[in-house]
Amino acid sequence: MAIATNLGFPRIGANRELKWAVESFWAGKTDEAALMQTAADIRKANWQYQQSQGLGHIPSNDFSLYDQVLDTIVMVGAIPARYGHEGGPVGLDTYFAMARGTGGANDPGGMSAMEMTKWFDTNYHYIVPEFEAKQKFALSSTKAVDEFLEAKALGIHTRPVLVGPVSFLMLGKSKDAAFDNLSLLDNLLPAYEEALRKLSEAGAEWVQIDEPYLGLKQDSAQRAAFGRAYAQLAAASPKLKLLVAVYFSGVRDNLQTALGLPVAGIHVDLIRGPEQLDDLLPKLPTTMALSMGVVDGRNVWKTDLTKALATVEKAVLQIGSDRVLIGPSCSMLHSPVDLDFETGLDNEMKSWLAFAHQKVTEIATIANALNKGKKSVEGAFAANAKAMESRRTSPRIHNQLVKQRTAAVDDTMYLRASPFEERQKTQRESLKLPDFPTTTIGSFPQTGTIRKARADHRKGDITDDQYQVFLKEEIANAIRFQEKVGLDVLVHGEAERNDMVEYFGEQLDGYISTKNGWVQSYGSRGVKPPIIFGDVSRPKPMTVEWITYAQSLTSKPVKGMLTGPITMLEWSFVRNDQPRSETAKQLALAIRDEVADLEAAKINVIQIDEPALREGLPLRQEDWADYLRWAVDSFRLAASGVSDRTQVHTHMCYAEFNDIIEAIGELDADVISIESSRSDMELLGAFGKYQYPNEIGPGVYDIHSPRVAGPAEMEELLNKALEVLSPDQLWVNPDCGLKTRRWEEVEPSLEHMVEAAKAMRLKAKA
Numbered sequence: 001m002a003i004a005t006n007l008g009f010p011r012i013g014a015n016r017e018l019k020w021a022v023e024s025f026w027a028g029k030t031d032e033a034a035l036m037q038t039a040a041d042i043r044k045a046n047w048q049y050q051q052s053q054g055l056g057h058i059p060s061n062d063f064s065l066y067d068q069v070l071d072t073i074v075m076v077g078a079i080p081a082r083y084g085h086e087g088g089p090v091g092l093d094t095y096f097a098m099a100r101g102t103g104g105a106n107d108p109g110g111m112s113a114m115e116m117t118k119w120f121d122t123n124y125h126y127i128v129p130e131f132e133a134k135q136k137f138a139l140s141s142t143k144a145v146d147e148f149l150e151a152k153a154l155g156i157h158t159r160p161v162l163v164g165p166v167s168f169l170m171l172g173k174s175k176d177a178a179f180d181n182l183s184l185l186d187n188l189l190p191a192y193e194e195a196l197r198k199l200s201e202a203g204a205e206w207v208q209i210d211e212p213y214l215g216l217k218q219d220s221a222q223r224a225a226f227g228r229a230y231a232q233l234a235a236a237s238p239k240l241k242l243l244v245a246v247y248f249s250g251v252r253d254n255l256q257t258a259l260g261l262p263v264a265g266i267h268v269d270l271i272r273g274p275e276q277l278d279d280l281l282p283k284l285p286t287t288m289a290l291s292m293g294v295v296d297g298r299n300v301w302k303t304d305l306t307k308a309l310a311t312v313e314k315a316v317l318q319i320g321s322d323r324v325l326i327g328p329s330c331s332m333l334h335s336p337v338d339l340d341f342e343t344g345l346d347n348e349m350k351s352w353l354a355f356a357h358q359k360v361t362e363i364a365t366i367a368n369a370l371n372k373g374k375k376s377v378e379g380a381f382a383a384n385a386k387a388m389e390s391r392r393t394s395p396r397i398h399n400q401l402v403k404q405r406t407a408a409v410d411d412t413m414y415l416r417a418s419p420f421e422e423r424q425k426t427q428r429e430s431l432k433l434p435d436f437p438t439t440t441i442g443s444f445p446q447t448g449t450i451r452k453a454r455a456d457h458r459k460g461d462i463t464d465d466q467y468q469v470f471l472k473e474e475i476a477n478a479i480r481f482q483e484k485v486g487l488d489v490l491v492h493g494e495a496e497r498n499d500m501v502e503y504f505g506e507q508l509d510g511y512i513s514t515k516n517g518w519v520q521s522y523g524s525r526g527v528k529p530p531i532i533f534g535d536v537s538r539p540k541p542m543t544v545e546w547i548t549y550a551q552s553l554t555s556k557p558v559k560g561m562l563t564g565p566i567t568m569l570e571w572s573f574v575r576n577d578q579p580r581s582e583t584a585k586q587l588a589l590a591i592r593d594e595v596a597d598l599e600a601a602k603i604n605v606i607q608i609d610e611p612a613l614r615e616g617l618p619l620r621q622e623d624w625a626d627y628l629r630w631a632v633d634s635f636r637l638a639a640s641g642v643s644d645r646t647q648v649h650t651h652m653c654y655a656e657f658n659d660i661i662e663a664i665g666e667l668d669a670d671v672i673s674i675e676s677s678r679s680d681m682e683l684l685g686a687f688g689k690y691q692y693p694n695e696i697g698p699g700v701y702d703i704h705s706p707r708v709a710g711p712a713e714m715e716e717l718l719n720k721a722l723e724v725l726s727p728d729q730l731w732v733n734p735d736c737g738l739k740t741r742r743w744e745e746v747e748p749s750l751e752h753m754v755e756a757a758k759a760m761r762l763k764a765k766a
Helices: 017-026 032-052 068-075 092-100 143-153 165-171 181-202 220-236 252-259 276-283 305-319 347-351 356-372 374-393 400-407 420-431 448-459 464-485 544-552 565-570 580-600 621-639 658-667 684-690 711-721 743-765
Strands: 058-060 116-118 125-127 158-163 206-210 241-245 265-269 289-295 324-328 509-512 519-522 525-527 531-537 559-563 605-609 647-652 671-674 695-698
Touching: 017 032, 017 092, 032 058, 032 143, 032 356, 058 143, 068 092, 068 125, 068 143, 068 158, 068 165, 125 519, 143 158, 143 181, 158 165, 158 181, 165 181, 165 220, 181 220, 220 241, 220 252, 241 289, 252 276, 265 276, 265 324, 276 289, 276 305, 289 305, 289 356, 305 324, 305 356, 305 374, 324 356, 347 374, 356 374, 400 531, 400 580, 420 647, 448 464, 464 544, 464 743, 531 580, 544 559, 544 580, 559 580, 565 580, 565 621, 580 605, 580 621, 605 621, 621 647, 621 658, 658 684, 684 695, 695 711, 711 743
Parallel strands: 058 158, 158 206, 206 241, 241 265, 265 289, 289 324, 559 605, 605 647, 647 671, 671 695
Antiparallel strands: 116 125, 509 531, 519 525
């Protein structure tokens, strides 16, 4: 009998209960016991639902109060010294200090948070482990065991999930650039051995160990590390069955390494790497089970059950059903929780979709078709086939005018009228900005008042006119504040926007939005990605009214704020019936229209944010060139239809830029702002080596922490930036948008930032 399984379930709760509980705890409104009770309630609901659907292997320890990598840092005791941890259990204060830093508007000191970056090619952010030579590790948390026993007490026997030791080391970093993280493997493995022994003693039979790095290009030393690690772990707990999970990529040239591990099973992602099955099946050891990721854990489209069953049957013919596990491609962390909450979608659209709850049912249905015969689930298969045909043939999806326009794009549409050096002179004469010009990334705090007004307008409790008056006053307040602080290039604050992608998706044809389709971005923060279901176009201007109103209130330049085509693509759930490059081109043309309208309205600074450019990079380097070509072209298509006088900005954050620095240069944005404060300006090294020619604003303070940095600290970061950049290249700005912060933190932070910029100007003149 094949086993229906899952690799991980969303941990936010069906109604984002975890968010509200964590933020209430941070605010001191509730205590630790209340937070832990909410967490336990979410885990219970998740386990019981998966059990009710007939899953045989249900994950535990896939839950986290903040991040699974942070949980692993705590598990192995890799707590940076600055947090003052002296061994033993790690309390919540230390746990959250590592994630968020300490200090705030009334406590300008405190400790900085650990660095945060993207989890492979997703929009999920993880906390980056910090390593040093001769790092000591010791089991410092029994969370994995505790949650296994918690489920066991409910009558549910789970499969605990751990981040694998090799991937954990590869995810971390050291201040010594030459340091080999894998040199710590022998120090680390005893902590994992102890964790596995405790799980075995608690009664666990299987343990899932996630090793996504096994899907990336590996050298011989890295492959040897996998072999050494699993030989040691398997020997330490011989009664445990270890399942190594590889996802987000096929194993490709690591197949021999993967199949040579002394483990009971291997999981492969057959959504991202369907071709690997033919290579894998003939070579799979007879002692190894195969977990088949045939349901997409990262997108929202229904699985073609007939196609997925055929894939599973192909494996069963060669290795037998008793060695097959049927599951999602990866953890469902990246999927919304439950489609049943989407009461606003029409029946046809809803019939095309599946969220985490529905994906679990799909997995169970495929397993039942295999184990009991397709006749036992013929109703489910018939309904699924009907939905597949409906989506293939629906006239809602295809727009011939959009297709004709994309086909007509020519090479001249990717180029600005003049090279950067000429544009820079024109823009300096026009904008008349000081040295070290100051700006923000775009958004200001989305206060409770703003959220309430938006909700009241959506419910019809206030009229369109009342809402417009409210938003204009918020924009006016934002302009007045920025002028008071002394910023040089202003923003309108984005009070009218719910999200930098969803806001535009709601105004573009080819998109739909959900009411409760939330997924975790980092910590307590979620995003609600819109869904691209068809050909994309812009029926009318989206931002011009708000930006021109803001510009009418000030003589200083106000930036037009847009989200770029690649970020619109990456941060949406994207149609899977055409190449992503084609959808990106459609998005680029829609944004190009908006850029042209902003310029026509005399907006001379336009920011086209692309924080997801690096995120979209394929995990395998051999696949990069094709993606980077169409990604760069998409940005240039969106940005290049303006005169030299219009200054085009872009923004990127929380990614390793070294790998794509040449592509960033090819974007040819006049100004790029980047996240860099958490890494202590380390990320700028790539820009210096590349001799990045255009202007750049490295973030001088971390907006994901409530901590307020002082002006001297910001000056120090700017001085570090000057080690690799010239003064005439440098802008001064925060790391990212200020939407998630409170005004009590934003006001002193921006005052300090302007103070630091003024100090830099004085130094430059001295």
